[in-house]
Amino acid sequence: MKKTLSILFTGSALLLAGCDSGFEELNKDPNAVTADRFNPAYLFTTGQYNTAKGDETTSLNYAEPFVQHMATLSNVGIFDFQGDKYVYHKGNNEAMWKGTYNANAGSSKLIEDVIALSKDKPQYHNLYHMARIWKTVIYHRLTDMYGDVPYFEANQGYYQQIYKPKYDAQKDIYAHMLTELEDATAKLDASKTLYSSADIVYAGKIDKWKRFGYSMMLRLGMRLSKVDPAAAESWVKKAYAGGVFTSFEDNMFIRGADKAGTQEVLTNGQSWTLSVSGRSPGKIAKTFFDYMKSHNDPRLKHTVAVYTDPTNVATKNTDPAVQKGMPNGLDRITLPNDPSYDPKAPGQEHQFSGVNRDVFAKLDGPRMLLTYGEVQLLLAEAAVRGWIPGDAAQFYRNGVTGAMKSLQQYDVSATITDAEITAYLTANPFVGIADKEKAFEQINSEYWVATFLNGYESYANVRRSGYPKLTPINYPDNETGGTYPRRLRYPDDEPVLNADNYNAAVARQGADSFKTRVWWDKP
Numbered sequence: 001m002k003k004t005l006s007i008l009f010t011g012s013a014l015l016l017a018g019c020d021s022g023f024e025e026l027n028k029d030p031n032a033v034t035a036d037r038f039n040p041a042y043l044f045t046t047g048q049y050n051t052a053k054g055d056e057t058t059s060l061n062y063a064e065p066f067v068q069h070m071a072t073l074s075n076v077g078i079f080d081f082q083g084d085k086y087v088y089h090k091g092n093n094e095a096m097w098k099g100t101y102n103a104n105a106g107s108s109k110l111i112e113d114v115i116a117l118s119k120d121k122p123q124y125h126n127l128y129h130m131a132r133i134w135k136t137v138i139y140h141r142l143t144d145m146y147g148d149v150p151y152f153e154a155n156q157g158y159y160q161q162i163y164k165p166k167y168d169a170q171k172d173i174y175a176h177m178l179t180e181l182e183d184a185t186a187k188l189d190a191s192k193t194l195y196s197s198a199d200i201v202y203a204g205k206i207d208k209w210k211r212f213g214y215s216m217m218l219r220l221g222m223r224l225s226k227v228d229p230a231a232a233e234s235w236v237k238k239a240y241a242g243g244v245f246t247s248f249e250d251n252m253f254i255r256g257a258d259k260a261g262t263q264e265v266l267t268n269g270q271s272w273t274l275s276v277s278g279r280s281p282g283k284i285a286k287t288f289f290d291y292m293k294s295h296n297d298p299r300l301k302h303t304v305a306v307y308t309d310p311t312n313v314a315t316k317n318t319d320p321a322v323q324k325g326m327p328n329g330l331d332r333i334t335l336p337n338d339p340s341y342d343p344k345a346p347g348q349e350h351q352f353s354g355v356n357r358d359v360f361a362k363l364d365g366p367r368m369l370l371t372y373g374e375v376q377l378l379l380a381e382a383a384v385r386g387w388i389p390g391d392a393a394q395f396y397r398n399g400v401t402g403a404m405k406s407l408q409q410y411d412v413s414a415t416i417t418d419a420e421i422t423a424y425l426t427a428n429p430f431v432g433i434a435d436k437e438k439a440f441e442q443i444n445s446e447y448w449v450a451t452f453l454n455g456y457e458s459y460a461n462v463r464r465s466g467y468p469k470l471t472p473i474n475y476p477d478n479e480t481g482g483t484y485p486r487r488l489r490y491p492d493d494e495p496v497l498n499a500d501n502y503n504a505a506v507a508r509q510g511a512d513s514f515k516t517r518v519w520w521d522k523p
Helices: 002-027 039-051 056-066 091-102 107-118 120-145 171-186 206-223 228-241 260-269 272-277 286-294 371-384 391-409 419-427 436-450 455-465 499-509
Strands: 250-257 304-307 366-370
Touching: 039 107, 039 120, 039 250, 039 366, 056 091, 056 455, 091 120, 107 120, 120 206, 120 455, 171 206, 171 228, 206 228, 206 366, 206 371, 206 455, 228 371, 260 272, 260 391, 272 436, 286 436, 366 391, 371 391, 371 436, 391 419, 391 436
Parallel strands: none
Antiparallel strands: 250 366
């Protein structure tokens, strides 16, 4: 009997073991999307797009008025450009941070997923290295605006169960980004799968991606010019030797995907474009307008417009002779006391120049992230410093030319002719390298013009170079006491949700305020 039971139990155990080994396969959904079946290229497309479309309010409302491209009368409200007064607005101060780290559609989360899903998989060779390069696009803007940020442990909740990532020192972030650019750019291979349909910037063209990677290296290398000149020189030399942008057709930008604007309203509430096109958006700052007008810049006629009826595009006047920029730091109470104000003009803010909506406010227009004009102007500065061979004057001319030709990528109506470019360069020749500070001022002032509406980059370069020399404003109860702002504050919930790491960052970097400098922004 015992022998019979033993045989039964043994047989049952074997049967159960056999059945159990088949349950796993039997219960697999053949239609389910799993990591081994999912093509990460789909995430890459969205990651690229969200880099340009997820955080524009921080750029417009803070960075653009910080550099005095834009001004406004108001100091409250969602479209009122708080950077004009150096005042705090929770939503716009945090928009870039939230857009980067959002757990569902944040640009950094999507790109981290691409990297994780494509690493060590030969079929995704180029996609993996493109994603590594793109990660530097995302994080260099973020760390430039806030300073120390989560980087090495960011977006690792699923992969490593890290839910409270540490803030990394900006110095370490920059070091890693530069080495990533060097390695990833060198490993791009035109003989492997190109992912042309997934790449909404360069359609998988490896030659353009390589120039893009080295141009990013140039930008990040130049960012170190004050804090670590030796490292800056080394990286700039590597970038130049590798091969940077060669024409404005290499410009790195992302176009809006929704010409009608319906999806923009559904997903973002209001888009960058709709903000610029609204009835009372920011106006062109007097500082920016006067600089361009005093240099007889042909870009001015395409950049600005006065709308006597702000709701009707047909009423615009683009003649700079009858226009003016709005001074920064005014409100509706103080404006009438300013010499710029004309009490006979219709309305208050609408007597000042706004952005030409036909050029810059197209729903399917480009968002410029890195341009040939910028690259050539950075090379001009590097040549003045003696870091690279070549003629600084020629780099300067290339930079101005490239910046002017880039306008046609916004709209063909904004094309600057070769004759107009030649006339501008003749009237505003390069000052030469005998006086380096004058050369730096001229080059970086042109960089400031070239980065109009790319607030993140313009703000970073103004802090790095010190040019143009902007007069800070001192609006009542501002965040800096009338000194120039050096960064944005961390989101209000960080001291609660990630307290230990937030406190460590503040202890290392300095007070969590607009006045604290980021690492590379050395006095």
